[in-house]
Amino acid sequence: METRRGARIYGRGRSLHDAALGAGIAFGRRERIGGRCWHFNSVEQDAFSADHLRILQAISSKLALSVENAVKYQQAEDSATTDYLTGLPNARSLFIHLDKEISRCARTDNNLAIMVCDINGFKQVNDNFGHLEGDRMLRIFAQNVKNACREYDYVARMGGDEFVIVVPNITRLQRRKRRQCSTLSR
Numbered sequence: 786m787e788t789r790r791g792a793r794i795y796g797r798g799r800s801l802h803d804a805a806l807g808a809g810i811a812f813g814r815r816e817r818i819g820g821r822c823w824h825f826n827s828v829e830q831d832a833f834s835a836d837h838l839r840i841l842q843a844i845s846s847k848l849a850l851s852v853e854n855a856v857k858y859q860q861a862e863d864s865a866t867t868d869y870l871t872g873l874p875n876a877r878s879l880f881i882h883l884d885k886e887i888s889r890c891a892r893t894d895n896n897l898a899i900m901v902c903d904i905n906g907f908k909q910v911n912d913n914f915g916h917l918e919g920d921r922m923l924r925i926f927a928q929n930v931k932n933a934c935r936e937y938d939y940v941a942r943m944g945g946d947e948f949v950i951v952v953p954n955i956t957r958l959q960r961r962k963r964r965q966c967s968t969l970s971r
Contacts, residue, residue, distance in 0.1 A: 868942040870920055871927035879941035879949055886939070886951055898952040902930075907946040 866878035874882065883899075890897040904910075904926060911919040923946065930948060931940045939951040 871924055871942050873927050873931065873948075874939070874941040876941065876943050879939075879943070879951075882939055882941070883951060886953060890953060895954050896956070898950075898955045900950040900952065901943075902948050902950070904946040 866874060866881075868875045886897060889895075904922070907919065907922070910922055923942075926946075927940070927942060927948065930950065934940055934950060934952070937953065941949050941951075943949055
């Protein structure tokens with residue numbers, strides 16, 4: 786195995802010129818981008834010359850940087866639309882979803898319910914038991930609300946102890962049952 790510029794070249798056979806079955810390149814800083822690896826195959830004897838391998842080695846660091854940037858971009862996009870504490874969509878994501886959902890319901894002539902809820906007495910939990918316990922309570926509450934909803938309902942955290950549930954295609958009977966259920970849970 787030969788190492789240069791953060792790239793590793795793997796060849797099968799006795800030498801680099803003897804890479805009859807394949808040559809692979811693992812590139813980048815593995816701990817950062819998850820150990821991406823590409824593998825190039827050929828069934829012909831001596832299909833990869835030293836020049837081929839040199840070229841692959843030269844571009845591997847640029848490929849690694851591109852993959853690393855794409856991963857960081859995805860992480861930044863996720864953190865911009867996801868509440869860090871509960872893992873639910875945040876207010877920004879909610880408003881984007883609401884615009885789409887309202888348009889869809891208007892187009893298809895379906896019902897849409899939007900429920901806003903908060904946790905009564907939440908400030909006292911933080912004051913009496915500390916913010917770590919309050920955070921734990923928010924995570925549990927968020928998970929319970931998410932579990933109580935249908936798969937295609939949308940649950941988001943607005944901030945603090947406020948949550949919004951977007952419920953498309955709800956019938957009057959379902960609305961009545963939900964109201965009864967929420968009354969019983971108080």
